[in-house]
Amino acid sequence: MAQKQVIDVRGAFCPGPLMELIANIKLAGVGDDLEVLSTDKGSATDIPAWVKKVGHQLVSSSEDAGVWHIVVRKAK
Amino acid sequence: MKILIVGGGTGGTILANNLARRLKHEVKTGKARITMLSASDKHMYQPALLYVALGRMSTDELYRDQASLLEPGIEFQVDPVEEFSLDKNQVKTKSGKTIGYDLVVIATGSRAVPEEIPGFAEHAIHVYTEEAAVKFYQTISKFQGGRVVIAVGVPHKCPMIPPEVTFCLYDYFKDRGMLDKVTFHYTSPIGRLHGLEPVSKWMEGEFAERGITSETLFNIKEIDGARRVLRSEEGTEAPFDLLVAVPAHRGMQVIEKNNLGKGGWIPVDKFRLNLDGRQNAFAIGDTTNIPISKAGSTAHFEAEALAENLASIVRTGAPVRDYDGKVFCFIESGKDKATYAMFNYTTPPDPKPPTKSLHWFKMAYNQMYWASARGLL
Numbered sequence: 403m404a405q406k407q408v409i410d411v412r413g414a415f416c417p418g419p420l421m422e423l424i425a426n427i428k429l430a431g432v433g434d435d436l437e438v439l440s441t442d443k444g445s446a447t448d449i450p451a452w453v454k455k456v457g458h459q460l461v462s463s464s465e466d467a468g469v470w471h472i473v474v475r476k477a478k
Numbered sequence: 479m480k481i482l483i484v485g486g487g488t489g490g491t492i493l494a495n496n497l498a499r500r501l502k503h504e505v506k507t508g509k510a511r512i513t514m515l516s517a518s519d520k521h522m523y524q525p526a527l528l529y530v531a532l533g534r535m536s537t538d539e540l541y542r543d544q545a546s547l548l549e550p551g552i553e554f555q556v557d558p559v560e561e562f563s564l565d566k567n568q569v570k571t572k573s574g575k576t577i578g579y580d581l582v583v584i585a586t587g588s589r590a591v592p593e594e595i596p597g598f599a600e601h602a603i604h605v606y607t608e609e610a611a612v613k614f615y616q617t618i619s620k621f622q623g624g625r626v627v628i629a630v631g632v633p634h635k636c637p638m639i640p641p642e643v644t645f646c647l648y649d650y651f652k653d654r655g656m657l658d659k660v661t662f663h664y665t666s667p668i669g670r671l672h673g674l675e676p677v678s679k680w681m682e683g684e685f686a687e688r689g690i691t692s693e694t695l696f697n698i699k700e701i702d703g704a705r706r707v708l709r710s711e712e713g714t715e716a717p718f719d720l721l722v723a724v725p726a727h728r729g730m731q732v733i734e735k736n737n738l739g740k741g742g743w744i745p746v747d748k749f750r751l752n753l754d755g756r757q758n759a760f761a762i763g764d765t766t767n768i769p770i771s772k773a774g775s776t777a778h779f780e781a782e783a784l785a786e787n788l789a790s791i792v793r794t795g796a797p798v799r800d801y802d803g804k805v806f807c808f809i810e811s812g813k814d815k816a817t818y819a820m821f822n823y824t825t826p827p828d829p830k831p832p833t834k835s836l837h838w839f840k841m842a843y844n845q846m847y848w849a850s851a852r853g854l855l
Binding site: 413 | 632633667673695711740771803826827
């Protein structure tokens with residue numbers, strides 16, 4: 403059964419939101435959703451760029467009070 | 479009060495010594511007892527592996543006897559934990575002992591897992607174990623030229639190793655008079671050269687100066703040894719003659735077996751370092767799932783904050799301070815220059831141009847580490 407996981411990287415400088423997503427997605431199951439919470443506005447562009455290139459699925463991306471909520475589904 | 483520290487690496491050792499000094503009176507009078515359980519009677523200074531890999535340090539300089547680093551009063555046993563029963567406040571060790579505690583700190587660290595990448599063992603070199611560092615030097619010393627690829631896996635211990643190994647290798651081949659026969663190519667798993675944006679920008683300039691090419695959004699998938707090609711999860715390829723890879727890491731197997739955290743990373747509060755939902759169990763260093771650098775300096779500063787809190791819990795029943803996310807990493811930017819990155823949860827790093835004096839300070843720190851492990855620095 404697909405699971406949902408929150409990766410809270412608000413305020414994290416190193417290794418950074420995308421690196422944390424990559425580390426966590428490796429441990430997730432196919433079909434799982436991973437929601438990244440990031441205060442780095444760069445996440446709004448670099449996470450979707452990686453997701454598209456590697457072949458996962460971008461479910462949603464939105465900003466609320468300076469926090470980006472980016473949901474990615476592991477597709478393979 | 480019985481305090482149990484599981485793991486004798488940088489974090490566990492600094493914590494134990496700092497705590498023993500703070501609780502000297504309580505330990506002497508039997509009001510507090512500090513026990514450390516470790517898998518080894520040796521303590522390795524892991525950053526020195528880089529110098530072993532470059533032929534600049536010998537393997538015997540990596541180690542000290544663990545017992546020699548510990549304050550009197552710390553009960554040290556080489557008997558790794560195999561089972562954690564957090565609800566019963568006890569652990570079971572490899573020798574079959576059951577040991578109870580009032581407070582427990584898990585500092586078991588992390589391990590490189592190159593075996594998870596097909597072809598890694600046969601075709602790539604890395605610097606994360608003594609054996610690997612020796613093989614690294616043997617390989618580069620025989621290398622006669624070609625395309626060197628430096629590839630970065632996720633997650634990995636010590637965020638500065640990728641740039642350090644790149645710049646140090648460049649200088650190594652420069653000293654051998656081989657730069658006309660060697661090209662360098664660096665692959666990064668994310669959209670820039672380094673997780674820290676200021677470090678990434680600094681690397682861009684250093685790479686341009688040295689003619690080092692790069693590819694971003696490249697996550698190591700497998701190595702085709704027959705074709706001498708590294709393949710990425712993103713579907714691209716990097717041909718190589720010499721492959722230097724930073725392998726992905728996991729937490730220790732005992733953490734996964736005891737279901738304490740996916741991938742061996744234990745979820746903790748990033749300020750108080752206690753395990754989710756528990757007030758008497760803590761984790762520090764690489765073992766945690768806090769989204770910050772897995773580095774000795776992280777373990778060091780976490781250990782200092784936690785030692786102060788545990789001493790306060792013993793004396794007053796309550797912790798007194800938060801870990802602020804402090805990390806300080808030297809960055810060797812060649813054989814004789816270095817810079818550093820210092821940051822915490824609220825302040826990003828601002829690396830300065832590398833200097834010779836910082837390199838020599840790093841060289842001095844390689845010796846001072848043993849005082850640091852004793853909790854003196």
